[in-house]
Amino acid sequence: MRTSTLSTVNNGASPQPMMALKLQAFTRLSPDDVAALQRLSRNVRTIEARRDLVREGEAPVQVHLILKGWACRYKSLPDGKRQIVSLLIPGDLCDLNAYVLREMDHSIGAITPLKVSVISREEMEALTGEHPRLAQALVWDDLVDQATEREWLLNLGQRSAYARIAHLVLELFLRLETVGLTDGRSCDFPLTQNDLADATGLTAVHVNRMLQELRADGLLELERKRLFIPDVEALKTAAMFNPNYLHLDHEGRSLDANA
Amino acid sequence: MRTSTLSTVNNGASPQPMMALKLQAFTRLSPDDVAALQRLSRNVRTIEARRDLVREGEAPVQVHLILKGWACRYKSLPDGKRQIVSLLIPGDLCDLNAYVLREMDHSIGAITPLKVSVISREEMEALTGEHPRLAQALVWDDLVDQATEREWLLNLGQRSAYARIAHLVLELFLRLETVGLTDGRSCDFPLTQNDLADATGLTAVHVNRMLQELRADGLLELERKRLFIPDVEALKTAAMFNPNYLHLDHEGRSLDANA
DNA sequence: CGTCTGGTTGATACGACTCAAATTTGGTGG
DNA sequence: CCACCAAATTTGAGTCGTATCAACCAGACG
Numbered sequence: 001m002r003t004s005t006l007s008t009v010n011n012g013a014s015p016q017p018m019m020a021l022k023l024q025a026f027t028r029l030s031p032d033d034v035a036a037l038q039r040l041s042r043n044v045r046t047i048e049a050r051r052d053l054v055r056e057g058e059a060p061v062q063v064h065l066i067l068k069g070w071a072c073r074y075k076s077l078p079d080g081k082r083q084i085v086s087l088l089i090p091g092d093l094c095d096l097n098a099y100v101l102r103e104m105d106h107s108i109g110a111i112t113p114l115k116v117s118v119i120s121r122e123e124m125e126a127l128t129g130e131h132p133r134l135a136q137a138l139v140w141d142d143l144v145d146q147a148t149e150r151e152w153l154l155n156l157g158q159r160s161a162y163a164r165i166a167h168l169v170l171e172l173f174l175r176l177e178t179v180g181l182t183d184g185r186s187c188d189f190p191l192t193q194n195d196l197a198d199a200t201g202l203t204a205v206h207v208n209r210m211l212q213e214l215r216a217d218g219l220l221e222l223e224r225k226r227l228f229i230p231d232v233e234a235l236k237t238a239a240m241f242n243p244n245y246l247h248l249d250h251e252g253r254s255l256d257a258n259a
Numbered sequence: 260m261r262t263s264t265l266s267t268v269n270n271g272a273s274p275q276p277m278m279a280l281k282l283q284a285f286t287r288l289s290p291d292d293v294a295a296l297q298r299l300s301r302n303v304r305t306i307e308a309r310r311d312l313v314r315e316g317e318a319p320v321q322v323h324l325i326l327k328g329w330a331c332r333y334k335s336l337p338d339g340k341r342q343i344v345s346l347l348i349p350g351d352l353c354d355l356n357a358y359v360l361r362e363m364d365h366s367i368g369a370i371t372p373l374k375v376s377v378i379s380r381e382e383m384e385a386l387t388g389e390h391p392r393l394a395q396a397l398v399w400d401d402l403v404d405q406a407t408e409r410e411w412l413l414n415l416g417q418r419s420a421y422a423r424i425a426h427l428v429l430e431l432f433l434r435l436e437t438v439g440l441t442d443g444r445s446c447d448f449p450l451t452q453n454d455l456a457d458a459t460g461l462t463a464v465h466v467n468r469m470l471q472e473l474r475a476d477g478l479l480e481l482e483r484k485r486l487f488i489p490d491v492e493a494l495k496t497a498a499m500f501n502p503n504y505l506h507l508d509h510e511g512r513s514l515d516a517n518a
Numbered sequence: 519c520g521t522c523t524g525g526t527t528g529a530t531a532c533g534a535c536t537c538a539a540a541t542t543t544g545g546t547g548g
Numbered sequence: 549c550c551a552c553c554a555a556a557t558t559t560g561a562g563t564c565g566t567a568t569c570a571a572c573c574a575g576a577c578g
Contacts, residue, residue, distance in 0.1 A: 056503075057503075073409070075409060075410070075412075075413045077413065077417055077418070077499050078499055079499070081417040082417070083412055083413040083416040083417045085409045085412045085413065086409075097398050097401075097402060098402065100395060100398050100399050100402060101399070101402055101506055102506065102508065103503065105406045105409070105410075105503045105504040105506070106406075106409060136359060139356050139359050140359050140360070142356075143356060143357065143359060143360055146405055146408070147364045147365075149405070149408050149409065149412065150332070150334060150344040150345075150364070150365060150408065151334070151364075152412055153334075153342055153344045153408065153411055153412060153415060154334045154336065154342040154344065156412060156415040156416050156460060157342040157415050157457075157459070157460030158336055158340040158341070158342045158460060159336070160533085161533075161534070192555085192556065192557090193556070193557065194555095194556075198416075200416070201415060201416030201417060202534075202535090203534075203535055203536080204556090204557085205534090205535075205536080205537095205557095205558085205559090206533085206534055206535070208556095208557065208558060208559090209534095209558090209559095212558085224543085224544095240336050240337055240338070244315075244316075244362065244364045245364040247360055247361065247364070249361065419565085420565075420566070451523085451524060451525090452524070452525065453523095453524075453525095461566075461567090462566075462567055462568080463524090463525085464525095464526085464527090464566090464567075464568080464569095465565090465566055465567070467525065467526060467527090468526090468527095468566095471526090482525095483575095
């Protein structure tokens with residue numbers, strides 16, 4: 001069974017939206033909170049692979065929640081070079097507060113075919129107004145996204161090509177785990193080597209050679225859009241991976257739904 | 260007169276905190292809003308140059324507002340490499356919402372001697388509760404910080420060493436302008452070549468050579484902690500600088516203090 | 519006046535890029 | 549089901565940008 005084709009995971013009683021799964025790494029949610037999250041997916045939009053969901057220069061209006069598929073934020077230079085500045089997977093929310101800005105300073109593009117929930121600013125404000133626990137969880141989520149972008153800066157600035165790719169792949173694997181999209185050692189992984197190049201600041205040719213090295217070293221296998229990691233700990237070491245920036249270490253710490 | 264040694268600018272009637280100057284690039288503030296900002300600077304702390312203000316692993320507690328001097332956020336790797344992920348100048352606020360997280364995933368270090376205002380979470384919440392216009396301006400400010408980190412990713416991933424340094428220097432110059440810390444063509448610039456290297460992912464030796472090239476090309480001069488830019492437009496071109504990410508283009512757009 | 523930090527220079531090495539071509543894969547229509 | 553095409557991956561050879569290492573120099577400071 002390919003769990004990655006589902007936008008929710010059914011754990012016995014009630015199916016949970018992937019965002020709820022992720023937010024519960026931070027805080028417990030009441031059934032009421034979860035239901036409110038579920039209601040966010042009323043207005044679903046489908047986007048083809050490799051199309052833009054949001055374009056630089058546009059006025060930001062709605063918030064988007066990724067239900068299925070992968071997307072990326074990216075920025076381009078006049079000479080055509082492109083940098084992916086973050087990757088979005090199911091359960092990720094884009095641009096919580098972006099409506100404050102007049103125009104987008106980057107684009108968001110679909111990597112695979114995409115299902116997103118389109119949420120109006122009013123809906124979002126109603127949600128956070130009525131569910132303070134969710135509001136705080138969304139702040140947490142936003143802070144984790146920011147921390148992730150800082151970690152990418154460390155990645156681009158200081159890691160070797162080899163470690164850089166290892167780090168990126170591992171991060172994605174761990175993020176997919178928190179939304180139930182791995183089987184513990186492998187997962188769907190739709191990025192092309194070109195995408196990996198744009199995300200790591202390398203060329204596709206060099207990415208290719210580094211992937212071969214990583215594979216020769218028994219750290220990861222990547223083919224046919226499928227990732228396999230034989231030994232997560234070994235990969236962590238090679239990537240100099242410090243998971244602290246994901247802030248996954250405090251389930252239910254701040255707020256308890258039963259409090 | 261070295262305006263950069265002042266934490267406020269006196270424009271005739273009443274001195275404005277630098278943060279107020281910056282926020283007014285986004286929205287007009289009422290005298291009452293400005294007064295509220297001024298009251299944030301009651302608890303001032305002094306930090307020596309090259310000391311840490313906040314350390315990775317600590318629990319975030321207060322918010323800090325830079326009143327005077329420069330600081331940086333940075334992350335380090337086990338092999339000792341260091342990446343500066345953002346630079347903080349007077350008027351900048353650190354970690355608006357960080358109290359939601361259990362521990363910091365990066366450190367904040369003083370580059371010069373520093374004067375910061377230490378603000379409790381309660382104070383911050385009172386401010387935003389009583390001054391909705393300020394609350395929105397702070398969201399805007401936070402979004403600009405995030406956009407800046409994305410631009411840095413583009414910088415590290417896609418620009419040449421030459422353009423990368425040009426871009427960083429120009430960004431700082433423009434940010435200093437919005438808080439009144441330049442005279443239009445020059446400003447104090449306390450970063451060492453080592454700092455520039457840590458911020459751009461280059462070595463100090465290479466930064467040195469690129470600065471010489473930039474100077475030979477008449478784009479900028481940097482010596483004795485002083486920056487001079489003969490022709491801002493020329494530097495913009497060389498840096499492939501697109502100012503959209505600073506979101507300075509809509510003074511008083513969202514909210515008007517006289518509305 | 520000596521010490522130290524920051525800046526400068528030169529020689530050399532290497533990691534990553536470029537360009538070009540070959541190969542494989544996946545999708546599409548006949 | 550096969551033929552075809554475009555996209556993605558792989559390979560090789562050669563080059564270039566940036567790192568490394570090691571001195572040396574200048575100004576700031578005690």
